[in-house]
Amino acid sequence: xxxxxxxxxxxxxxxxxxxxxxxxxxxxxxxxxxxxxxxxxxxxxxxxxxxxxxxxxxxxxxxxxxxxxxxxxxxxxxxxxxxxxxxxxxxxxxxxxxxxxxxxxxxxxxxxxxxxxxxxxxxxxxxxxxxxxxxxxxxxxxxxxxxxxxxxxxxxxxxxxxxxxxxxxxxxxxxxxxxxxxxxxxxxxxxxxxxxxxxxxxxx
Amino acid sequence: xxxxxxxxxxxxxxxxxxxxxxxxxxxxxxxxxxxxxxxxxxxxxxxxxxxxxxxxxxxxxxxxxxxxxxxxxxxxxxxxxxxxxxxxxxxxxxxxxxxxxxxxxxxxxxxxxxxxxxxxxxxxxxxxxxxxxxxxxxxxxxxxxxxxxxxxxxxxxxxxxxxxxxxxxxxxxxxxxxxxxxxxxxxxxxxxxxxxxxxxxxxxxxxxxxxxxxxxxxxxxxxxxxxxxxxxxxxxxxxxxxxxxxxxxxxxxxxxxxxxxxxxxxxxxxxxxxxxxxxxxxxxxxxxxxxxxxxxxxxxxxxxxxxxxxxxxxxxxxxxxxxxxxxxxxxxxxxxxxxxxxxxxxxxxxxxxxxxxxxxxxxxxxxxxxxxxxxxxxxxxxxxxxxxxxxxxxxxxxxxxxxxxxxxxxx
Numbered sequence: 001x002x003x004x005x006x007x008x009x010x011x012x013x014x015x016x017x018x019x020x021x022x023x024x025x026x027x028x029x030x031x032x033x034x035x036x037x038x039x040x041x042x043x044x045x046x047x048x049x050x051x052x053x054x055x056x057x058x059x060x061x062x063x064x065x066x067x068x069x070x071x072x073x074x075x076x077x078x079x080x081x082x083x084x085x086x087x088x089x090x091x092x093x094x095x096x097x098x099x100x101x102x103x104x105x106x107x108x109x110x111x112x113x114x115x116x117x118x119x120x121x122x123x124x125x126x127x128x129x130x131x132x133x134x135x136x137x138x139x140x141x142x143x144x145x146x147x148x149x150x151x152x153x154x155x156x157x158x159x160x161x162x163x164x165x166x167x168x169x170x171x172x173x174x175x176x177x178x179x180x181x182x183x184x185x186x187x188x189x190x191x192x193x194x195x196x197x198x199x200x201x202x203x204x
Numbered sequence: 205x206x207x208x209x210x211x212x213x214x215x216x217x218x219x220x221x222x223x224x225x226x227x228x229x230x231x232x233x234x235x236x237x238x239x240x241x242x243x244x245x246x247x248x249x250x251x252x253x254x255x256x257x258x259x260x261x262x263x264x265x266x267x268x269x270x271x272x273x274x275x276x277x278x279x280x281x282x283x284x285x286x287x288x289x290x291x292x293x294x295x296x297x298x299x300x301x302x303x304x305x306x307x308x309x310x311x312x313x314x315x316x317x318x319x320x321x322x323x324x325x326x327x328x329x330x331x332x333x334x335x336x337x338x339x340x341x342x343x344x345x346x347x348x349x350x351x352x353x354x355x356x357x358x359x360x361x362x363x364x365x366x367x368x369x370x371x372x373x374x375x376x377x378x379x380x381x382x383x384x385x386x387x388x389x390x391x392x393x394x395x396x397x398x399x400x401x402x403x404x405x406x407x408x409x410x411x412x413x414x415x416x417x418x419x420x421x422x423x424x425x426x427x428x429x430x431x432x433x434x435x436x437x438x439x440x441x442x443x444x445x446x447x448x449x450x451x452x453x454x455x456x457x458x459x460x461x462x463x464x465x466x467x468x469x470x471x472x473x474x475x476x477x478x479x480x481x482x483x484x485x486x487x488x489x490x491x492x493x494x495x496x497x498x499x500x501x502x503x504x505x506x507x508x509x510x511x512x513x514x515x516x517x518x519x520x521x522x523x524x525x526x527x528x529x530x531x532x533x534x535x536x537x538x539x540x541x542x543x544x545x546x547x548x549x550x551x552x553x554x555x556x557x558x559x560x561x562x563x564x565x566x567x568x569x570x571x572x573x574x575x576x577x578x579x580x581x582x583x584x585x586x587x588x589x590x591x592x593x594x595x596x597x598x599x600x601x602x603x604x605x606x607x608x609x610x611x612x613x614x615x
Contacts, residue, residue: 066376068253073347073374076282076530077367086257086283101261106253 009034011117014056016041018065022132026060029128033120048074057113059084060125063106075108084108096122103129148186155189158196211436212265214243215443218255219268221248221473222377223396223483224295224424226463227505228268231450233466239449240442248471250376252346259429260286265436266443268294269427272348272521277427278544279522281531282347287430290518291549292444294424294451296510298483298503299351300399301358301412303391304384307332307340308409308491322412322595326362333369343375343383343392351393353524354417361596365615366528381405395423396483396503397475404479409491415501418572420508420592422517425545433549444553448511448561455506460484509562509587511550516568516602518545523605527612538605542568560584573599 013035017023023040030038039054041047044067051059051074061068075083086108096119100107103126109118152174159170174192178185219225231237232244247264249255256273258264269290277288303311307329314331317324333340342359344351356366366372375383375392381402383389391411392402402408414421426447433440453459461477464484468477482488486502489495504510522541525531547567554561565581574590575597581587593599600608 063257064250064254066250066379068251069346069376070374072253072282076347077372086253097261101257101263106257 008036010037011035011058011113011121012037012039012054012056013121014039014041014051014054014059016044016047016059016061016065016067016071018042018062019132022062022129025132026125026128029124030121033124035121044070047071055082056084057110058118058121059108060121061106061108063101063104065106068106071108082110084110096126099126103133105129148189151186151193152189155192158192162196210241210439210442212439213241214245215265215439216245216247216263217266217268218247218249218258218264220250220252220255220377221475222268222398222424223467223473223480223503224298225268225472226454226467226484227294227447227450229466229472230454230463231446234450234453236450236453237443237446240446242439242442242446250378252349256283259288259427262432265432265439266426266428269425270346270349271422271425271517272350272353272525273346274425274427274544275518275521275541276348276525276530278540279525279531279537281525287544288427289430289433289544289546289549290425290427290513291433291440291546291553292426292447293422293511293513293517294426294447294505296420296422296504296508297414297418297501298423299354299393299395299414300410300488301355301391301393301417302399302402302408302410303329304389304408305406305492307390308411310335311411319411320416322358322416323361325411326358326364329359330362330364333364339369339371340390341371341373341388343373343380343389343394345377345380345394346374347530348521348525350414350421350423350521351395353521353528354412354414354421355393356528357524358412358417358595360612360615363615368615381407384408397473397479400479400482400489401475403489403492406492410488413488413499413502415499416595418592418594419501420504420510420590422514422521425513433546440549441553444550445557448506448554448557451506451511455504455510457485508589509564509582512562512564513545513547513550514564514567514569514571515542515545515547516571516600518542519568519602519605520571520600523600523608526605527609533606533609542602555583562587568602570602571600572597 013030015023015026020042027038027040100122105125107122156170159165159173174185174188178188217228219228228246232246237244252270255267259267274288274290276282277286310332311319311328315324315328319325319328342355344355359366377394377398380392380394380398384402384407399410403410454463460481464477464480467473467480473480483503486499487496488499518541526533531537551563562585563583564587572592572594574592576591577588578590580589
């Protein structure tokens with residue numbers, strides 16, 4: 001049986017990304033798909049020299065990367081790199097381009113590289129960028145959850161100290177208050193902390 | 205309210221954090237857009253390329269654009285060709301060429317005349333460059349920007365070949381001051397507030413405000429794709445009315461303090477209001493710890509028919525693309541450039557306003573030919589143009605683009 005990774009693909013791909021984590025995720029995906037010729041660049045100094053050595057077929061860069069204008073000017077003035085153009089090579093594939101922009105992917109493709117060879121690279125990039133965005137969202141929600149829990153614990157402590165409640169009762173009181181006021185528990189907890197800070201008292 | 209029959213009422217517009225995005229901010233914040241039945245969502249971007257791409261894909265309906273961008277996009281230079289139009293000019297002037305404090309000191313030592321004259325400052329820079337061993341590096345913000353063309357024009361007028369005697373790189377506006385602090389660049393041409401910010405950081409000295417280079421040159425435009433304009437004619441008209449009224453408001457000095465307070469917010473410029481106010485008032489501090497000096501017409505939002513998209517402005521931009529090798533001259537190219545500035549849409553959108561707006565009768569004019577205020581034909585109210593000369597007093601006749609280019613001495 002033929003191993004997927006053993007199908008070597010010749011396209012030379014450069015990934016420019018300010019996020020090393022996302023760049024690594026993308027590189028791994030491309031390598032798994034048989035693209036062995038992938039170079040990661042996170043430093044814009046000496047970029048033109050590096051590009052002229054690598055002579056890439058495709059350059060992948062975050063759509064919002066502040067270096068994109070710099071990169072495009074390099075293509076314009078330099079005769080040492082072939083001139084890639086921004087992704088709208090083939091406007092017939094509007095859905096792919098839309099997906100790319102939604103995922104915040106921008107690609108520069110050297111003229112002459114066939115669409116059927118570009119598409120799998122872009123598809124891979126889009127899916128990895130989306131996976132990274134989901135991962136970031138999840139991390140963010142875990143962080144928020146942790147921060148929320150600290151606030152709730154602190155408010156619970158205040159209630160226990162000031163009203164002589166047990167832990168379980170204090171928690172239930174906050175939960176029922178939140179439900180009655182159609183608010184999030186963390187908002188109620190924050191109000192308790194703020195009130196306690198204003199009024200002073202034990203449990204702080 | 206006139207929102208009833210608009211094709212679309214909620215618009216997404218992209219902008220780059222610069223003082224000359226003021227008209228969009230005022231249209232949104234001061235109710236000029238809602239008075240026309242429009243609701244604007246303004247999106248801050250860091251790259252002109254991102255603005256262009258999001259416009260092409262329909263994520264933006266229209267955008268704050270460099271005046272050269274609709275021309276380069278319509279010609280398909282440096283990107284896939286997309287018919288892009290400019291039906292409204294957001295401002296004349298408002299940028300500057302600035303050099304590092306070290307280069308400015310060296311220019312002062314080398315100067316034979318007043319450094320506030322572009323011809324003298326260019327000659328002084330030429331001496332500095334001849335004496336330096338390593339080439340100086342200058343930054344501008346986009347290959348198809350007025351900044352690129354002004355910088356190159358000024359250098360070339362002093363006998364400095366912008367492609368051989370210096371290095372020119374692109375750096376986004378908000379990163380320029382940091383790049384200078386890091387020692388990566390020796391000078392730059394950028395819009396405000398980024399020159400003043402570099403001055404206040406003690407790094408740099410403003411040398412050529414755009415008004416000293418060309419007394420009335422186009423800077424930013426409202427750009428949109430021809431396809432969007434065709435599909436949304438009523439919406440575009442409503443947007444132009446809102447922008448026209450916002451431009452009037454921005455041009456009134458009585459409103460500048462309020463405008464600076466709007467622009468200083470983190471989601472717009474995120475730069476101190478006092479620095480923003482310098483560009484709005486034209487009272488610039490040219491160097492660190494220098495007293496502010498007034499620059500006449502440093503930034504024009506509205507007066508003198510500033511918002512009218514003259515086809516000759518597009519042709520001047522095209523002439524510079526040809527001059528610096530970005531485009532090969534062709535009659536077809538000239539026609540494409542001419543027709544992407546759209547005075548017809550401007551006139552149509554604004555003709556019903558009260559009080560009547562100034563609507564110039566002509567769509568092209570000789571650029572840079574007026575040394576004194578000069579009356580010109582217009583409907584609505586009387587129009588007085590100029591002065592609008594370039595510092596080297598070379599006029600641009602849009603009917604003789606090749607003759608204009610041939611008039612520059614070879615480097």
